[in-house]
Amino acid sequence: MERPLTQDLHTDGTPLALDEYERTGGYQTLRKALLEMSPQDITNVVKQSGLAGRGGAAFPTGSKWSFVPMGPDAPRPKYLVANADEMEPGTFKDRLLLEYNPHQLIEGMILASYAIEASVSFVFLRWEYKVAGERIERAIAEAYQAGYLGKNILGSKFDLELHLHVSGGRYMAGEETGLLNALEGKRANPRSKPPFPQTSGLWGKPTIVNNVETLSNVPHIIDKGAAWFQGLSLTDEPGTKIFGVSGKVNHPGLWELPLGTPMQEIINEYAGGMRQGLTIRGVLPGGASTDFLTPENLNVPMDFKSVQKLGSRLGTGTMIVMDDKTCPVGMVLNLEHFFAQESCGWCTPCWAGTQYIERTLHAIENGEGQIEDLDRLEAHTWKLGPGNTYCAFAPGAVEPLQSALKYYRADFEEHIKQKHCPWR
Amino acid sequence: MVTIYIDGKPYQVDAGQNLLHICLSMGINLPYFCWHPAMGSVGACRQCAVKQFRDENDTRGRLVMACMTPAVEGLRISVQDPQAVEFRASIIEWLMENHPHDCPVCDEGGECHLQDMTVMTGHTYRHYRWKKRTFRNQNLGPFINHEMNRCIQCYRCVRFYRGFAGGRDFDAFSNHNTVYFGRKTDGVLESEFSGNLVEVCPTGVFTDKTFRKHYTRKWDLQTAPSVCVNCSLGCNTTPGERYGQLRRIRNRYNFNVNGYFLCDRGRYGYEFVNSDRRIRQARLRRNREAAFESVAPDEGLQRIKEIVKKSGRTIGIGSPRASLESNFALRTLVGPEHFFSGATVKDHELVTEAIKILRDIPSSMASLHEVETSDAALVLGEDVNNVAPMAAYALRQSVRCKPQAISQKLKISDWDDTAAREAVQDQKGPLYLATIADTRLDDMATRTFHASPQEIARLGFAVAHQISPTAPQPENLDSAALELSKMIAQDLKDAESPVVVSGCSLEEKSILYAAANVVQALRSIGKPARLFLTLPESNSLGLELLEPGSLNQAFAIAREDNVEAAIILENDLYRRSNPALLEAFFKSIPSVIVLDSLDNPTAQKADVLLPAATFAESDGTLVNNESRAQRYFQVFVPQDDIKESWVWLRAIGDALGQEEPGARKTFDGLIADMVKELPFLAPVQEISPASGFRIAGAKIPRQPHRYSGRTSMHANVSVHEPQPPQDPDSPLSFSMEGFLAEPPIEQPPASLIPEFWAPGWNSIQSLNKFQEEVSGPLIGGDPGKRIILPPDPEQAAYFDEIPEPFASRAGELLLAPLYAIYGSEELSIHTPGEAQLTPPLRLEINPRDAQQFNLTGETVLQVSVDSQVFELPLHISASIPEGTAGMICGLPEMPYVALPAWGKVTPKPVNSSTENPG
Amino acid sequence: MLSDEEKKEIRAEQEMFPTNQAASIGAMLVLQKHRGWISDDTLADLADFLQLTVDELDSVATFYDKIFRKPVGDHIIRVCDSVSCWIMGYESLRDQLYQQLQIKFGETTPDHKFTLLPNVCLGDCDHAPVMMIDDRLYRNVTPEELVQILSDY
Ligand SMILES: Cc1cc2nc3c(=O)[nH]c(=O)nc-3n(C[C@H](O)[C@H](O)[C@H](O)COP(=O)(O)O)c2cc1C
Ligand code: SF4
Numbered sequence A: 001m002e003r004p005l006t007q008d009l010h011t012d013g014t015p016l017a018l019d020e021y022e023r024t025g026g027y028q029t030l031r032k033a034l035l036e037m038s039p040q041d042i043t044n045v046v047k048q049s050g051l052a053g054r055g056g057a058a059f060p061t062g063s064k065w066s067f068v069p070m071g072p073d074a075p076r077p078k079y080l081v082a083n084a085d086e087m088e089p090g091t092f093k094d095r096l097l098l099e100y101n102p103h104q105l106i107e108g109m110i111l112a113s114y115a116i117e118a119s120v121s122f123v124f125l126r127w128e129y130k131v132a133g134e135r136i137e138r139a140i141a142e143a144y145q146a147g148y149l150g151k152n153i154l155g156s157k158f159d160l161e162l163h164l165h166v167s168g169g170r171y172m173a174g175e176e177t178g179l180l181n182a183l184e185g186k187r188a189n190p191r192s193k194p195p196f197p198q199t200s201g202l203w204g205k206p207t208i209v210n211n212v213e214t215l216s217n218v219p220h221i222i223d224k225g226a227a228w229f230q231g232l233s234l235t236d237e238p239g240t241k242i243f244g245v246s247g248k249v250n251h252p253g254l255w256e257l258p259l260g261t262p263m264q265e266i267i268n269e270y271a272g273g274m275r276q277g278l279t280i281r282g283v284l285p286g287g288a289s290t291d292f293l294t295p296e297n298l299n300v301p302m303d304f305k306s307v308q309k310l311g312s313r314l315g316t317g318t319m320i321v322m323d324d325k326t327c328p329v330g331m332v333l334n335l336e337h338f339f340a341q342e343s344c345g346w347c348t349p350c351w352a353g354t355q356y357i358e359r360t361l362h363a364i365e366n367g368e369g370q371i372e373d374l375d376r377l378e379a380h381t382w383k384l385g386p387g388n389t390y391c392a393f394a395p396g397a398v399e400p401l402q403s404a405l406k407y408y409r410a411d412f413e414e415h416i417k418q419k420h421c422p423w424r
Numbered sequence B: 001m002v003t004i005y006i007d008g009k010p011y012q013v014d015a016g017q018n019l020l021h022i023c024l025s026m027g028i029n030l031p032y033f034c035w036h037p038a039m040g041s042v043g044a045c046r047q048c049a050v051k052q053f054r055d056e057n058d059t060r061g062r063l064v065m066a067c068m069t070p071a072v073e074g075l076r077i078s079v080q081d082p083q084a085v086e087f088r089a090s091i092i093e094w095l096m097e098n099h100p101h102d103c104p105v106c107d108e109g110g111e112c113h114l115q116d117m118t119v120m121t122g123h124t125y126r127h128y129r130w131k132k133r134t135f136r137n138q139n140l141g142p143f144i145n146h147e148m149n150r151c152i153q154c155y156r157c158v159r160f161y162r163g164f165a166g167g168r169d170f171d172a173f174s175n176h177n178t179v180y181f182g183r184k185t186d187g188v189l190e191s192e193f194s195g196n197l198v199e200v201c202p203t204g205v206f207t208d209k210t211f212r213k214h215y216t217r218k219w220d221l222q223t224a225p226s227v228c229v230n231c232s233l234g235c236n237t238t239p240g241e242r243y244g245q246l247r248r249i250r251n252r253y254n255f256n257v258n259g260y261f262l263c264d265r266g267r268y269g270y271e272f273v274n275s276d277r278r279i280r281q282a283r284l285r286r287n288r289e290a291a292f293e294s295v296a297p298d299e300g301l302q303r304i305k306e307i308v309k310k311s312g313r314t315i316g317i318g319s320p321r322a323s324l325e326s327n328f329a330l331r332t333l334v335g336p337e338h339f340f341s342g343a344t345v346k347d348h349e350l351v352t353e354a355i356k357i358l359r360d361i362p363s364s365m366a367s368l369h370e371v372e373t374s375d376a377a378l379v380l381g382e383d384v385n386n387v388a389p390m391a392a393y394a395l396r397q398s399v400r401c402k403p404q405a406i407s408q409k410l411k412i413s414d415w416d417d418t419a420a421r422e423a424v425q426d427q428k429g430p431l432y433l434a435t436i437a438d439t440r441l442d443d444m445a446t447r448t449f450h451a452s453p454q455e456i457a458r459l460g461f462a463v464a465h466q467i468s469p470t471a472p473q474p475e476n477l478d479s480a481a482l483e484l485s486k487m488i489a490q491d492l493k494d495a496e497s498p499v500v501v502s503g504c505s506l507e508e509k510s511i512l513y514a515a516a517n518v519v520q521a522l523r524s525i526g527k528p529a530r531l532f533l534t535l536p537e538s539n540s541l542g543l544e545l546l547e548p549g550s551l552n553q554a555f556a557i558a559r560e561d562n563v564e565a566a567i568i569l570e571n572d573l574y575r576r577s578n579p580a581l582l583e584a585f586f587k588s589i590p591s592v593i594v595l596d597s598l599d600n601p602t603a604q605k606a607d608v609l610l611p612a613a614t615f616a617e618s619d620g621t622l623v624n625n626e627s628r629a630q631r632y633f634q635v636f637v638p639q640d641d642i643k644e645s646w647v648w649l650r651a652i653g654d655a656l657g658q659e660e661p662g663a664r665k666t667f668d669g670l671i672a673d674m675v676k677e678l679p680f681l682a683p684v685q686e687i688s689p690a691s692g693f694r695i696a697g698a699k700i701p702r703q704p705h706r707y708s709g710r711t712s713m714h715a716n717v718s719v720h721e722p723q724p725p726q727d728p729d730s731p732l733s734f735s736m737e738g739f740l741a742e743p744p745i746e747q748p749p750a751s752l753i754p755e756f757w758a759p760g761w762n763s764i765q766s767l768n769k770f771q772e773e774v775s776g777p778l779i780g781g782d783p784g785k786r787i788i789l790p791p792d793p794e795q796a797a798y799f800d801e802i803p804e805p806f807a808s809r810a811g812e813l814l815l816a817p818l819y820a821i822y823g824s825e826e827l828s829i830h831t832p833g834e835a836q837l838t839p840p841l842r843l844e845i846n847p848r849d850a851q852q853f854n855l856t857g858e859t860v861l862q863v864s865v866d867s868q869v870f871e872l873p874l875h876i877s878a879s880i881p882e883g884t885a886g887m888i889c890g891l892p893e894m895p896y897v898a899l900p901a902w903g904k905v906t907p908k909p910v911n912s913s914t915e916n917p918g
Numbered sequence C: 001m002l003s004d005e006e007k008k009e010i011r012a013e014q015e016m017f018p019t020n021q022a023a024s025i026g027a028m029l030v031l032q033k034h035r036g037w038i039s040d041d042t043l044a045d046l047a048d049f050l051q052l053t054v055d056e057l058d059s060v061a062t063f064y065d066k067i068f069r070k071p072v073g074d075h076i077i078r079v080c081d082s083v084s085c086w087i088m089g090y091e092s093l094r095d096q097l098y099q100q101l102q103i104k105f106g107e108t109t110p111d112h113k114f115t116l117l118p119n120v121c122l123g124d125c126d127h128a129p130v131m132m133i134d135d136r137l138y139r140n141v142t143p144e145e146l147v148q149i150l151s152d153y
């Protein structure tokens, strides 16, 4: 099985050094691309490859790039940002790529920048990723030194600056437009779309924001081609995906696997199945802002469409497993506490709605719930739904809640009836 | 135009306009918070949700925010859709979770947008049963009260304060449901537009602190349309009264003038009306040594009759702060040849010159609105923030016009405020500021130019010459100024509607000429350039239109001819002339009759003093800087013996047995007379209906229909309800009876709207019911008419009085006037809050001059100028040009000096015994 | 007053961006690295240096949780309180910290040695429960280890 993103990684916790990366073919693609391909060629290959964003929304990467105004009249400078904020609870896949193969990301960023004619790029890194920060910083310096960054890269006349920016915190800083504000040194409130960042992003200039995993795929796609990439997966959604499992499984961890690998297989074979005495009660398939899937759906192929068909989202592909000894109300309360705390305070349904949800769940969990609370929570799930709030934060926040109300309603009722958490 | 369907009904609307704007303009009620008609949309509150359908077969639809959705052909939306209705009610419920529900003790109560919207959405019961979040409030200075617990996080305040008013000491703090709006720490808000927070905030977070000291509910205030008297721009206001006290001022929308906003000087400068220093009775003195005695009005009049009868000659001294009618009444009483401008000699000359310029190129006069929408601006001489603050506001907005091209190219609608700002970033359209020293507008400027008044004029001449070589050229311009003039000329030429802002504040005629030349030059190459001149006072233009003589001529006549009496109208001459000259003048005149509202040094010189009404107690017309005649109405009938000046003057005429046509005895008659005598004043007659005007046979009430306590407010005196005062002078009544405006069904003409209110709309946001379209003109046309409107001559000649280059003098500095927003103008110091913010006396000098004169930090200076000697603390300021010095003028403790003037500056000798002036 | 070292590091932030505003977050993190937290005086010094107002800086500072506007201890303990760690029992780790340090979340020990904070998902969910002390990550923390870990500081 091919694992382009991870197969060369060290297993001892150290990062792939520049020479090691080069030995495995690293930066060769860049050389080839800069000298032989036009920016449009790169975008076309990525487009043909069908690469979809790995940041959670699965937006087709090539077509995102194609919205950037090109040519001599395009506004400049243009920017490329690697979104390395990874703050969604239960998500830990980008950490792997950042810590273990920083050059792969950098090469991807240079290629993407070339494709959109960006001259400045940033890695937007969450504050807590200290090891990743050190390694990326070093890798950037090495790349400058080797002539992969800076002026006239590899004699191609293409210039690119790449900077590491460490975030001041807050989940909203990972949302594409919140990130732009954060980079501009403002509060990480979202921006309205349209205009999309591709035309008016950082400092009003065309900007592409891509996830770390998305960008890390780019060198391989340019190197081996669209057809190869499509061949990697088990379904019609191309490529591999870094899947993760956390919760009370025997071997929580991360694995790069073909898209479409059944969830069951990942949990049972790679994560070693549930710990003794526990069974699965539910899974958040792709981070805190996805809907629960129930045990009968464990055979779902882990790709965007299949998971969506079941009313959830592949999201970041990092599964959080809820076992049968874990209280669903407590778990949802924990999630909603996170969302209420991280709401930026911009739009009413979000800052007030998430707060209301947390309070209500807190009351239910602590035996002060009322049966009507369930209807009120239910109403919140549609009112905070897509389109009704300013950005995707709140719709994400209510996904686990709405599915929990659907699948674990009895648990909620039991809390209210017994006036305490039956699991405690 | 496109056709859209709202709840199944077709509407023809502007393509691309947002749906909230459209709905409100169509009279469809839709609640909102974060959107503001002057600030556009940001989509934060989600209150204006409506259902949008794909086509007529789509029955599910999806919610969209009306304020963020542009109208496109065939668009279908529903306001009444049950899901949309439920969603909107939820928004209110969320907003009210943490709200303290303290309406009974909240100053905003009764005119609260949040209350209105709560009722509109039908939200009545909340389910939230936990602790509310609470905040600590801040002391934000004398004007604004802060009560953060009422906040609904709509972000309007911070958007206004930072994005529109340009303040940088106010922001949003923290996040999620605890966003805090205020300053980092307690302290006076720095922006001169801070008072607008009171109207911009849809709830009671920011309320009027001065109002709070004598608080009254909106529905208990008696109000009338009025005009601000604090500078020459003539912003429209709505003052409110109860129990004979003026309680507050609010903005009154006028599309052409102030739009939605006021400056703090105007908003808070009302308290002089309630001042202890008001003159409330007629007073007279038996002789100059005797003390004043209060007398009955008739006795005062009798005395005047005796004085004036004695001899032939009485001169009248008018006032740039009195109404056109009062000035005209005085002019008629004493005869035009004995009528003198009460303005300083310099102002008299400058304003007369300004009138000539405006008459030469009348079609180029800019309104404030036109300044705001111009895409390039040159300011010559004026420190607008301090002399005409709303012009600074307008210029602040103007720099956003040109960069709109950037957002338009990205297909961002102008109303899409955050997106437009993100696209534009801090790119600004051209704004050039040529002033003596730095100003609070410098942060917006493309370039600033700090120089002496003559160099400012020369720069202006150079710009004109660069635009059109036929305009005269200043000799020996230094290379930096030449370069700058080329740059300015280019930017003005590249603009579509450039504006030149200038005025009288530097007391330098050639600056006016230079400004006129720039406009003429631009017009000569086909640019519709406009000129905006700020003038010294609220009726400077109106006064000078009556063609009075100068103050010096009055002094000369008094010296030479046998002048028996002088009548001084609403004027403290000690602010207008050298004190020595004044002493001589008063000595030479046997009898001085003063009409004024506040005690002042001139009133102290009176032999007979008559208590004059303030703007709030009078009807009158003020002519603003662009010659717009605007009517203001009595808000309340003054107590004691206070009368409008024109009423006093008419009574004096009566007492003297002057032959008067009966009609003049009324306000309408006075205006008719005025127009007959000075036909160019005809617009004054047209700016508001005459007193006989009625709607459905009724007058328009100054009191809201909910006005309470009428039967009891005098019950301690008599249980019989007194008859309300009659108003023979206007179509307004001093009562709650009358025509109840019910927009949009029927409403009074715009000049007669005492207060904006519509059913369900108790806050100032009710305005949308009175406008042709949201942020457009008021239905039936905005009040006020320009007086100077004759057709343009082909091309007026260029001015060629170019001053010599500035040359510094050994041992002397050119003292130029600086202005303080509070303190330089006469009335602000009679308002406690504004008085508190008056700057200290000081002389500002360039560090190099200071060095040359051997002056250091704490020195007190002795300044000899205009045959006077002052002691002023030194203030070293790098922005004052070398060879000049800046002196904040008009401060109460400073006697008048004619500036600019050369002065000798030395450190105060030790043990000097010279008294501090004032 | 900013030290030369601090100024140098802040200038490096400024060089990355076209505006000083953009450098402000990085600058505050720089100052925090040197000073532990951002006091009012620090804020004022930085405002001067970046030509921003204290209000503008504080607006940003109070938005982001990694910038401290209140004094903190010498070491910051951040315990992941998000979902995977919750499932894996972060609460007992928390309670144990409460007990050992005799402080709660948001508090600092009287000797100013430790400040204890909850932190959103540390992105190490396969090693839950996780915590960070200063820049160092501790994974799969057991109660026994905790005593050892704390004694290292
Ligand atoms: C609240 C919120 C937080 C987000 N955080 C992240 C993040 O930490 N990392 C990330 O890559 N994408 C995050 N996203 C998704 C981004 O908005 C954006 O879609 C993504 O970075 C685009 O990259 P892609 O096209 O490569 O997937 C977040 C979205 C939301 C709504
Ligand atoms: S203070 Fe007023 S204007 Fe500002 S966010 Fe709160 S409610 Fe809105």
Ligand code: FES
Binding pocket: B020, B031, B032, B033, B034, B035, B042, B043, B044, B045, B046, B047, B048, B049, B065, B066, B067, B068
């Ligand atoms: S008014 Fe439309 S979202 Fe606030």
